Structure formats: C-alpha cells, structure tokens
Amino acid sequence: MAPLRFALPNKGSLSAPAAQMLAEAGYRVNRSGRELIVADPANDVQFFFLRPRDIAVYVGEGSLDVGITGRDLLLDSTVSAKEILPLGFGRAKFFFASKPGTIDDAAGLEGKRIATSYPNLVEQHLDDLNIKAHLVRLDGAVETAVELGVADAIADVVETGITLKTSGLETFGTPILKSEAVLIQGDTVADTPESVRAVEILHRRLQGVLIARRYVILDFDCPAEAQEEAFKLVPGIESPTVSPLAREGWVAVRSLVPRDDAPFIMDELWRVGARAILVSSLDTCRI
Ligand SMILES: Nc1ncnc2c1ncn2[C@@H]1O[C@H](COP(=O)(O)OP(=O)(O)OP(=O)(O)O)[C@@H](O)[C@H]1O
Ligand SMILES: O=P(O)(O)OC[C@H]1O[C@H](OP(=O)(O)OP(=O)(O)O)[C@H](O)[C@@H]1O
C-alpha cells in the first residue's frame, strides 16, 4: 500500500506546533536536520516539509494527500483542497489597517491602494463588500508600505498587534478572517479506500489530541442523594461514569470537563457535597 503523503510546514509559526501535535497523535516526525522528506514506516506515512503557502497548492493539485497550513493561506491559494479539521494553534486575525484618522471603515477603502501578501483573499473580501480598490502585492513586511507611500492601507495577519503598533498603524473594521492552522485534504484521497481510511485515522487521532488539550479528567466522591445535582455540573462528553464506593451511600464519579471551566466546576461540586475532587490531564484519547 502507498504511504499517506502528508505536507508539513518546514519553518515559520506553524512548523514546531504542527510537529508537536503529530508527535502527540503517535506519528514519528523525526526530522533530525533539514531533510525535506521524512518516512514514518510504522504509521505508513511520508512527511514532506514545505512552505505553508505552498502546502495548499501541493494538496490542491493532488500531488500530496493531506497537509497542515493556515486557513488564510488555504483561502488565498484559491485551490480546491478542503479544510477537514481546525487545529487550535497558529491563531491570528486578518485585518485591514491604516494610519489612525485616515481610513476608519472598509467603505473608506474605495479607490485606495492596499498592500498585502494575501491578494486573492483580500480581493475576494473586497468583491463581497462591492468595494473597488487597488491591490499592491508584497512578499512580507507589508506594514512598512504605508510609511513608504506605496499604499494607503494594508491587509495582514495580526497576532499580538505589536508589529502594527510599532509601525504606527491601527486596524479598522471587523476582521476579514479568523485564521488558525487547519488540516486540509485533497481530492485524490477519495481515489483509494486505503487513503480514505488513513485520513480517517489521522483525523480521529488529531481530534483525540485536541480533546486531550481542551479537557481534563475530573474524579470525585459524592453522596448518593447529591448525585443528580452533581451530574448537571459534569455532563461529560457523553455521560459521566458512576461507580459504587466502599462507603455506604456514596458514589465515585468520573467525567471530562473543559480545562478552563474545571476550577469553577470544582467549587460548585464542593458546594453540593462532593469531596476528594481530583483533576488530572489526558495525554490523548479516542472519543
Ligand atoms: N505572528 C504571526 N505571524 C505570521 N503568521 C502567523 C502568526 N501567527 C499565526 N500565523 C499564521 O502562520 C501562517 C504563516 O506562516 P508562515 O510560515 O508563512 O509565516 P511566518 O510564521 O510569518 O514565517 P516567515 O517569517 O517565514 O514569514 C499563516 O497561516 C498565519 O495566519
Ligand atoms: O501581530 P504580531 O504579533 O506583531 O504579528 C504579525 C506580524 O507577523 C508577521 O510578520 P513576519 O514576522 O512573519 O514577517 P513577514 O511579514 O516578512 O512574513 C505578519 O506578517 C505580521 O507582520
């Protein structure tokens, strides 16, 4: 059987977190040096390390089966590869920005020059808004374009906002896009049942990692008469697990709860009478 051909970012913001996530999902992305192709025979996968912008193209053209790239890069590529799982890292917003007091909403872009390295994404958005503007396509560092008089506004990725601030620019309007790293799939996957199955397994494994990151295991002991109230606080993903305790009239309960909510749920459980409330992390799971 041919291995699944998987494109991964070779450098940049998405590279290390993508490799980390795949390692947590059980893949062996052992890239010791600068190799561009790495085999993972145990999982029957071949990894190709490419620029994130090119990943959408390779997957969209059918040269590779799946890949991890940014949603913004996928949309800008205009290829037919489809997003099959958002991965929760590489989060950034895509905004218009200009010098304060010059342009303050998207309508103000009519007839203006906009610098961007995502011309297709921006053009599509302007078309949707029925705004005609001139795009100035740059490779990067687009924030400088306004200062240098090449453009009146920019459209770019904003993460912390530090780059914009130091360039004397401010965002305006609502975000053009909320982006994050995404798993993408090309049309060729459907060609063989083996690759369909390999992608299903990959999808389920990555989803397991996402759940393990977002949820914690909550264990507690609860008086039987308080259990109904406790279950409302810990519905779990499907249903909480309840086991008898040696102590008469008490049950042990185990459930998954969102990591961020755990401290509040623990306070409420204590209030309804639960004791020995323990939180532990998941490494990974299949739900
Ligand atoms: N602070 C950030 N800067 C740039 N891209 C970011 C940032 N945070 C998340 N991203 C996302 O990372 C992807 C861009 O990755 P890419 O490797 O091309 O750029 P990079 O991290 O800026 O690296 P480089 O310095 O080589 O340009 C996009 O999907 C973008 O939305
Ligand atoms: O909101 P911030 O946290 O400041 O991050 C956003 C900045 O980071 C990226 O630039 P990068 O460093 O990748 O340079 P580039 O423009 O050459 O790609 C992006 O293009 C923005 O300029």
Ligand SMILES: [Mg+2]
């Ligand atoms: Mg960049």
